[in-house]
Amino acid sequence: MLTINDNFLRLAPSYLFSDIARKVADYRGANPDAQVISMGIGDVSRPLCDASVDAMLKAVEEMRHAHTFHGYGPEQGYAFLRQAIADNDYTARGIDINADEIFISDGAKSDTGNIVDIFAATTKVALTDPVYPVYFDSNIMAGRSRSSIEFMPVNEANGFIPDMPLSEPDIIYLCYPNNPTGTVLTRHQLAAWVDYALEHKSLILFDAAYEAYITSSDIPRSIYEIPGARKCAIEFRSFSKTAGFTGLRCGFTVVPHDVVGYDHHGDKVQLHSLWLRRQTTKFNGASYPVQRAAEAIYTPEGKQQIRQTIHYYLENAATLRLSLIDSGLTVYGGTDSPYLWVKTPKGLSSWDFFELLLHQADVVVTPGVGFGNAGEGYVRLTAFASHENTAIAARRITDLLK
């Protein structure tokens, strides 16, 4: 008799964004004329940059002819892309990461979800609260008990900087610039975490999917800017928000050769070799034309084009932030991040404010409580809409709160 992985039954029955999508669909159904503006799910609105489109068109055309056709590529990704990343995102910034420490994938969501495969189910995990749901759910699916997962609240009281964990966790998930709060860690603050991990032989899973939005000079763009991080951190990156790849699917994960775990004899094992084994067994590489599109963002034209798009979204964030503050709302994030973390007015619950904004302003946001209990009383807004829609949404919210 086939028994299922019962841990799935410990999960909340459905995924946050599906719930929101259903509510929005119901509302649209009942109000077909409503001009609903989505600032909920973190999807982008600007198109792919020309450099990437052109590179991808060329790569697709290559697939038409036998002598330029590309079949199976390396599971770890093509050398051309791994090298471009190493050169531009790391070496050029004085960071010691080599191309063979970079694993190309179909996106950071897959990697942050699948990484649990390489750890013992008995490891203790620490997550922030609120948190990107994938970290928690993937750990539950993997059989980790609720009691071995510590939530570290981030809130106004601690300035959205988690206090050091109490449970001596083996694995610490950090996402900065943070999803959902849009807050950041300074170099000094992140260094404290690296020191903690080195001292406790724990691992930091550092999600840097939003690093391209950092504008302040004291905010590290990679955890490997911090001395010692090569020994205790895996970094996840995404082209989704950096370059509009949400629909193309490409990201990468950095696993330095120096970062180790321990087997049941207490012997060191390189996490690099484990992740390589995981990916070569259960993954078959990212799409070749997509990897060419990703490579193109590291050309001079590509760099300039994606910088413009990020600038565009950061302008949205600034517009939205000022407007919401003018309306009397308390706002976090939005300066080094595409996300704004907005305190609900009058003590409304997250879902009540979500419903209010949907029904009275035709604006979709994400209820903060969907990211964890400590997110109650907040909603997340994204800066990924168009200038026009951002301005309209800001005005509607202002009018509503007058």
Place this chain on the structure above:
Amino acid sequence: MLTINDNFLRLAPSYLFSDIARKVADYRGANPDAQVISMGIGDVSRPLCDASVDAMLKAVEEMRHAHTFHGYGPEQGYAFLRQAIADNDYTARGIDINADEIFISDGAKSDTGNIVDIFAATTKVALTDPVYPVYFDSNIMAGRSRSSIEFMPVNEANGFIPDMPLSEPDIIYLCYPNNPTGTVLTRHQLAAWVDYALEHKSLILFDAAYEAYITSSDIPRSIYEIPGARKCAIEFRSFSKTAGFTGLRCGFTVVPHDVVGYDHHGDKVQLHSLWLRRQTTKFNGASYPVQRAAEAIYTPEGKQQIRQTIHYYLENAATLRLSLIDSGLTVYGGTDSPYLWVKTPKGLSSWDFFELLLHQADVVVTPGVGFGNAGEGYVRLTAFASHENTAIAARRITDLLK
């Protein structure tokens, strides 16, 4: 202290095709003038069909403009592709599978590897021997004990039809047309497995990645042609060999609503809901332009073009098969499959024959023992090379064995 998933240490240290790649690279390094022909890894040589290239170019161009840009798609795949598959691969053949039972992915390797996520680690598994290594390795990674995995030998004695398992497995992996042996199951033979699964409340994981190569009329192209299979089978399909998508990455998995497992209370749970939860949590959909390329193979032009390519490879298989038989070799497969399973001459081991063919004929094959102990004494040849290289390789092998 970070402890690793020790099950990784129970795996053979590296993956079969990496070993072969290294040996071939060494040989090429030592013999730079050798015209090495690869019939080892199952990669295709014919380019992508025009219908897919054209559809993908159009989709990539859409990504350039805000009003036609596609961001995040549904994790389960776009409706346009799920419907095209349901209509053409199932409904048109009188098979009862609906679009919402189809999950689009980045390839069958990912899905056959990741599917273990939804089962209890205590389930018993049966695999054929020889077998596609991903099935075994992914089960070991998931913590399944070696003693809970039964190998069902397929060999000359049983005509490459596995005997019914002895361990009453909960999960049975079947791959037909088979990788690596190239052999098939008739409708009658497959029905016996469906009956077994229904009787024992077990699940068949049916890998039909090579169904497009079936030419004989009594060979089912889908397990759902067999009455009752909707209740006991998950089917994996790939566009890799059907339409040359090895480098694009797209496949799909069919999880009928009727197929269930049991939780620890003995209550039924739809596997569809578990796989949906797994995919929405740890996957973010296949690339949009790639899904458009896949949709195009279901157009009249696309169908004709991929049929031509499959015909091309089947001609290779026929050429190779006859030539090897003329050389006195015993050959299985190659009529409803792109794979030929060739008995080594003079009782050579798989690796000895591999080395002989590499060093004396400049032909790369896959040692059968790499797929399991019962593969010892065989090598696998693929029909995916060009006509020219297939003819040259056949001649070189014939000359070598004279």
